[in-house]
Amino acid sequence: MANAKLWGLKKSPWVFHVAAASCNNCDIEILDVLTPRWDVERFGIVLVGSPRHADALLVTGVLNRKSLSRVLRVYEQTPKPCLVIGVGTCTCDNHMFAPSYNVVGPYDKHIPMDVYIPGCPPKPEAIISGVVKALKRL
Amino acid sequence: MSVVRVLFSYLIFPGFVFTAVIGLFLTWIDRKVTARIHWRVGPPWYQPYADFLKLLLKETIIPEGSSKILFLLGPVLGLVAMTILAVMLFSMNMNPSGTFVGDLIVIVYLLALPPLGLMIGGSASKNPLASVGVSREMTQYFAYELPFLIAIATIILKAGGSIRFGDIILAQQANGPFLYSISGVIGAIVILLSTQAKLGFVPFDIPEAEQEIMAGVYIEYSGVALAMYRVVRGMMLFILPLFLISVLWGGFGDWWAILKFLLIVVLIILIKNTNPRIRIDQSLRFFWLGIGVLSIIGLVLAVYGL
């Protein structure tokens, strides 16, 4: 029974896209992944409109004082179990924004992260491989 | 009929389990055909079942301050209505002269229950986007129900004034399906387009428009409740074409029915994939002034026996 449920979770990860003040390039790459060219619906990955439906949160951008509370709120609104996947170098180590007074990241100080996908922005192939790694860890 | 048989017919075949399994499979056909139209590969055949299993495993969140009973009543209402409808349709088609009393009025009421459940659940979820969705759903319901009811009246006229479901099927077996006449074709067009709206498919997916109001009425649903909604959607995709076949295309007593059924489903999916979403006022105008007038013409033609 537990195996069957795990299989369901692995075969149908629905993602919600949390754009927490990124420079927008990572967001555009995420949208690229969802286009027919990469066709992630083959793996059951669907973009959903509400965090209540989501199994994985794709967070992008550098965490700052304004976006922190929003990201935490979206995380709390998501039914568990859920994965948190950081897309872009910004989510890993604050990237070039690290010296800024406004930055409170990186993310793992605040919420449990599952996978980081480095790159500025990461290629669509890298994003898919990151999501696959996150699913393997389940 | 013994109690066991009644229970079997409601729970297993052709009731809940059978309809749900076939319905989920049809949602896969829908997604696969959509993917092929996009020139993609599309999901594997077990995708809807995996989605369903996963949703059962997830936590079900009930929004703070909302009525728990009303919130969960939404999906349950649709599920119950669709199960009863499936049993009715099958038993009437297998045995049209049977004593089982089921008429078109009951079916129209049962078809109204899923959108009603959606409205109740959506307004209980205390979310502004959900209430926008509910108001759109309500407007849309009044839009498509009028031509749908006129089409039903056409069918009743053609069946010689009987509202018994069995009589309608028997009349078609005696004199050929109603579809093979002008008013029958008009009735089929009207019912097909209302089916599209009842299913909430593009171009009539205004209540749940993902890009503007983020899934609308479904926005607060998660876990088991969302899984139930998806099953209801699948069951409707199974039952509404069957309803169309039974009232206009001679019932589904023979094997040809499978071909007719697939034809209608593929037609629905093609309409879904070749049209953009319209606005709610456009939908109302389309259903009342366009399709509504067409259905009245059909009714008048039926009076003259065409």
Ligand code: SF4
């Ligand atoms: S990682 Fe690069 S592309 Fe992505 S949000 Fe940060 S700066 Fe922009």
